[in-house]
Amino acid sequence: MKETNHLGKRRKIIDGFEKVTGTARYTADVSLAGMLHARPVLSIYPHAKVRSIDAEAALTMPGVVAVLTGQDLNRGRAAPSRSRMILAGDEVMFAGQPVAVVVADSEAHAADAAALLDIDYDVLESVDDAEQAMTDELLVWPHGAPTADGSMASLHGGEAGGDGGQKASNIDQQRVFERGDARAALESAHAVIERRYTNAWVHQSYLEPHAVVAQPGARPGQVTVYTSTQGQYTVRAEVAGALGLRDRDVRVEPMTVGGGFGAKYGILDALVAAVSLHVRRPVRMVLSRSEDMLTTMPAPGITTDIRLGADEQGQLTALDVRVVIENGLFSFGHAGIIATVIGGLYRCDNVRIETFEVVTHRSPTGAYRAPGVPQALFALESSIDELARELGHDPLELRYLNAVEAGDLTGTGQPWPDIGLKACLERARQHPIWQGRGQTPGEGVGLAVGGWPGAFSPAGAVCRVDTDGTVRLHVGSVDISGVHSSMVLIAAETLGVEPEAVEIVQGTTDSGPYAPGSGGSQVTISLGGAVLDASQQVRDQLLDLAATQFEAHREDIELVGGEARVRGVPGMAVGIGKLAQRAQRQAGGPGPVVAEGRAAIKAGAPGFIVQFVRVQVDPETGVITPLEAVAIQDVGFALNPMLVEGQMQGGTAQGLGIGLYEGLQFSAGTLTNPNFLEYVFPRADGLPPIEAVIVEHPSATGPFGARIVGEPPITAGAAAVANAVRDATGVRVTELPVSPEVLWQQMQVQSAAD
Amino acid sequence: MKETNHLGKRRKIIDGFEKVTGTARYTADVSLAGMLHARPVLSIYPHAKVRSIDAEAALTMPGVVAVLTGQDLNRGRAAPSRSRMILAGDEVMFAGQPVAVVVADSEAHAADAAALLDIDYDVLESVDDAEQAMTDELLVWPHGAPTADGSMASLHGGEAGGDGGQKASNIDQQRVFERGDARAALESAHAVIERRYTNAWVHQSYLEPHAVVAQPGARPGQVTVYTSTQGQYTVRAEVAGALGLRDRDVRVEPMTVGGGFGAKYGILDALVAAVSLHVRRPVRMVLSRSEDMLTTMPAPGITTDIRLGADEQGQLTALDVRVVIENGLFSFGHAGIIATVIGGLYRCDNVRIETFEVVTHRSPTGAYRAPGVPQALFALESSIDELARELGHDPLELRYLNAVEAGDLTGTGQPWPDIGLKACLERARQHPIWQGRGQTPGEGVGLAVGGWPGAFSPAGAVCRVDTDGTVRLHVGSVDISGVHSSMVLIAAETLGVEPEAVEIVQGTTDSGPYAPGSGGSQVTISLGGAVLDASQQVRDQLLDLAATQFEAHREDIELVGGEARVRGVPGMAVGIGKLAQRAQRQAGGPGPVVAEGRAAIKAGAPGFIVQFVRVQVDPETGVITPLEAVAIQDVGFALNPMLVEGQMQGGTAQGLGIGLYEGLQFSAGTLTNPNFLEYVFPRADGLPPIEAVIVEHPSATGPFGARIVGEPPITAGAAAVANAVRDATGVRVTELPVSPEVLWQQMQVQSAAD
Structure with missing residues (x-):
């Protein structure tokens, strides 16, 4: 990295004042x-x-x-x-x-x-769950699911459509992603792990209910x-x-x-x-909290049957996965991303991933931070852990041995670009929590790996210099997780102004600029590139204006402290606001200092993470107390480390929630705990300290080498919890959340067996 | 002009629906x-x-x-x-x-x-009027007028400032614009006309009072x-x-x-x-109407002493003007523009214009459409009329003989660019009202010439194509007199879409884009250039996108009916919204279809006008009935003739108001008629039919040859009224408005003299 003035340093978010004082407008x-x-x-x-x-x-x-x-x-x-x-x-x-x-x-x-x-x-x-649904004895959409063009015919044909003769089914979509011959490879594997994993539906549990x-x-x-x-x-x-x-x-x-x-x-x-x-x-x-939980779109229930095969050295030889996604009323399409990640963390020549999107008479499900991946990786990473045990390998080293690198394939067959999964594992290897594990009876340390490919779409952004020296960035994105605060730093860095001099102008659908939605961890990459482009164009305009004013070479002008200065000539300096004022007021131009920037990157900037959780399990009750969590994540370059850590901690907390506490409970298709008294998610006293360890393996596409940040931290926590419990108790729980009841029962079974 | 699809045709204003249905938000x-x-x-x-x-x-x-x-x-x-x-x-x-x-x-x-x-x-x-003020016996600002930097010292020094020893005075600024030797030329002139003209303060009388x-x-x-x-x-x-x-x-x-x-x-x-x-x-x-008239900024009272000299052929040889502008509490700076126009309509080698900006204890005055010019041209054009009579020349031909052309000087010494004053006079010469004058006793036809140089400043504008094919223009100007409706036509013309597909996004100070205020008749010129630039850039982007999609040469693509089409290949067409959608959604770009346009023209596009008024004067009462008015104006190119005519008619109506009806009445410094019952302005029954005759002498700088439009139509109407009254009655009234009382009295004096 070249030296930076503002980027890479800890900075408060730009709307902290409004949020703290209650003047932010929700x-x-x-x-x-x-x-x-x-x-x-x-x-x-x-x-x-x-x-x-x-x-x-x-x-x-x-x-x-x-x-x-x-x-x-x-x-x-x-x-x-x-x-x-x-x-x-x-x-x-x-x-x-x-x-x-x-x-x-x-x-x-x-x-x-x-x-x-x-x-x-x-x-x-009613069709109350996936198992019942897949019998197709009662159909949720007897005439096929409605489609966007208004016809009632299913995408698969169905009676009403009559184009393919395919019967209407509760299985809305069935896909297979395959390379090599997973079943044959399993036959010949030295070690095979086979398990079924399930998880409860969970809710996104945002603090602000839906409001319009x-x-x-x-x-x-x-x-x-x-x-x-x-x-x-x-x-x-x-x-x-x-x-x-x-x-x-x-x-x-x-x-x-x-x-x-x-x-x-x-x-x-x-x-x-x-x-x-x-x-x-x-x-x-x-909406009230109850209404919100009843009528919105939680994360789906997923049943994952997984078989892993490996050779004696621990090299993964086969991965065979069957994923049933219970979507509720409408299919949402989790299959692709689940397949991408579950088949994309480890190098493996023989992969078969079969997915079923199933509809039921439950509320339609939707996206929740890294949709489907925490659940899928709960299955994969629990099984990898078992494989290591089976082979007598160190679970970290087994992962390191198999971990994907640039050019290895995702579960859907695309090659990864340059990524930092191994860099994270290297850092994890040295972490005290891993070095010091296994020393306290009743405690366990779980390790799991996660990641997210990250979306990327073009985006536009406008950068303007106002006559008082204020720099305005017009963006069409929404500020989630402080991403606009990073945009401010990109502009400040590029234009040599203090971040306080940069303001964000939030676009509506009418005003633009166009930006993709703030999801898929893509905003920093997509929008950040556009902001950088716009800022660089404005920088060029300011340098030209100053060069003309001072009759100097453009290369001799620098932008520092809100001014354009001739290097080495004290007194030859002009505020950028003054430059803008002259440019836009003076008859004959050149006109306002402003540029429309765009980013259209051709590859994503995937982010990987290693998460540790240390737990204590009460042998009398099965109660699990998380003592410590660590997130080691490759973020490429942390534009603002404070916000990156916030993302890592928040995501880890959610992962722990999925692992330890959260579950929507249904009785015959009806949600019975639509409130924050009965739906238990991590509260301050249920969370351990979360250490965020930033790894910076630069991306070729993100601004200043930045990678996606938002989604990876939620992906591995639940699996790490399960692995920690396994480490503490010897019990492999295959159902999320890992409840004390289930754990205690299994601990009893195990004691009896011992 | 090249052929146009939308420009140059009569089009309703874009916000007519909102205004008519009451949903426009004031x-x-x-x-x-x-x-x-x-x-x-x-x-x-x-x-x-x-x-x-x-x-x-x-x-x-x-x-x-x-x-x-x-x-x-x-x-x-x-x-x-x-x-x-x-x-x-x-x-x-x-x-x-x-x-x-x-x-x-x-x-x-x-x-x-x-x-x-x-x-x-x-x-x-209190200092109640200019005459009293100029004695400096009582000072409005005894310590000098306050300045923007907060000091109480007058710009002229004054006691408190003490920097120049110059005494504080009610004459805030005294300027002389001079070329040649006007006084000497007057001495040797064949004919000399000398008069003093005065006018009442008038109010802008917008329908909507000030509101914040x-x-x-x-x-x-x-x-x-x-x-x-x-x-x-x-x-x-x-x-x-x-x-x-x-x-x-x-x-x-x-x-x-x-x-x-x-x-x-x-x-x-x-x-x-x-x-x-x-x-x-x-x-x-x-504000209520009364509050508004009491506390806002009307047009000043101006006293103009004018001396014209000419040779036998009618060539103007001398112009000597002394203008006293009664500004009220603060000097507003009308002098420069008054001098520019009063000394800039006719070629003359010897010009002296002396201006006095005077402060009194009246409400501060401000800008009113072509500030100061209707009053100044009342003086000039009445005197020119008298000169023609004195010389026995046709008043139109005398004006034509002397009328300025490109390269001739304004009153402040700048050369005019290519202008259409003579073109207007040529058109006026053939008009039936002029051809048929002098045939009805008791009636008179008055002719006067006016014009306005027009401001010009840089401006920015953004053009975006949305995914549904909507074209959005982001502007920082305010829509006065339908100017945004013309922007829509410029974009529609350039992009081959229907005007209905173009929307205006109004900017705030935060959002920009930068544009000068909607005044000085400059918006069409300044903003229009920026809109044209932005639209042309977007056109290029669309052509590139379509050429890529159809694997065609860019030159073979045309934009028609909201589509990009390959010329001569039926079926090879794609909506511009689809092009935009692909460009902005597709990973790898090229990104949104949008461009930031700018205009920074280096010269204005002045507009000139010839106005006729035909009146009937009741010999028994002096009551003047305007029967007909004609405005013949060079607008370069009428982007939307309907709106141009609206401007011409509205301005002419205001000029007739100044000429015939309007006057704020003061008693010892206090306004006594702050309401629309007692302040008489032209109402439907007090206005004659107004014919708008468009002359198109293209400007080199305005978009599509357009010139400024807004201000010229108000400039000559009052003078034309006075000249019509002179034509009807033989009486030269030198005070505005031309009131029946004063006219009747002078008619009596004249009858007695006859």
């Missing part, structure tokens, strides 16, 4: 003249006919403006996805599905009236949506698609996001927009 | 959560000490939150201009000056309380201002300057403007921002 803070308040009424059954909705009592309540049902708002075609669902028609398909909306002049009036709504259901048999404010636009069919989202362009497309509007007539203004983790791409937006257009008033809907 | 429509309402209390005296302000009764009124005075809000330095004034301190300087502000929870509560405010004044002697909403920002010292303005950057500078804030902490969001005419550059903004920051709540202030 969607629930939006208050518009004439605004109404909407409360959804959710189905209590996973599958039922809606016989009738009696709104009479509700409508007589004070302040009630309307009670709306699917008859009022739906467009007569089945929604192909959760984000395009408005209200249930005459059939509810999952417990938690919005059936009606009460609109009133206050939140309280709407809630009071919603409680009086009398919905008469005719309960139908919609306001009719100036012309019929126009609507503005204020929303807590990770990607305004996605929300625009979903709202326009659901409501049959033109994209240009849907204006999405992304608000401060109180946690997204993949779940904030538009769930209520179409509904609230439809309500707003119907009542012709601004409408706000803010 | 500042008074802004309603923010927790917003308070402010009413100013204005001084009733032109000059007085404020002994005390008793707010007790007001503060007990329901809903009153605060009564604020200069002690609460002022920063302890005298404001150097009207736009930086907050509240009066212990001295009021003009009748209409805000002394206090009452802040309450509703407009009505604030008004009720404001009526109870008890202000005890100690009335002081200010809202404190997220951090201390930050404020957002929603305002009816022609230039958000000017407002930002004024608010920041007045309140001692950083530019970047003042965010100005320009709202729909209900008429500006030069008056909307920030009058109340600093005050409302100060109130808002003081009470820490959003605050709205909307």
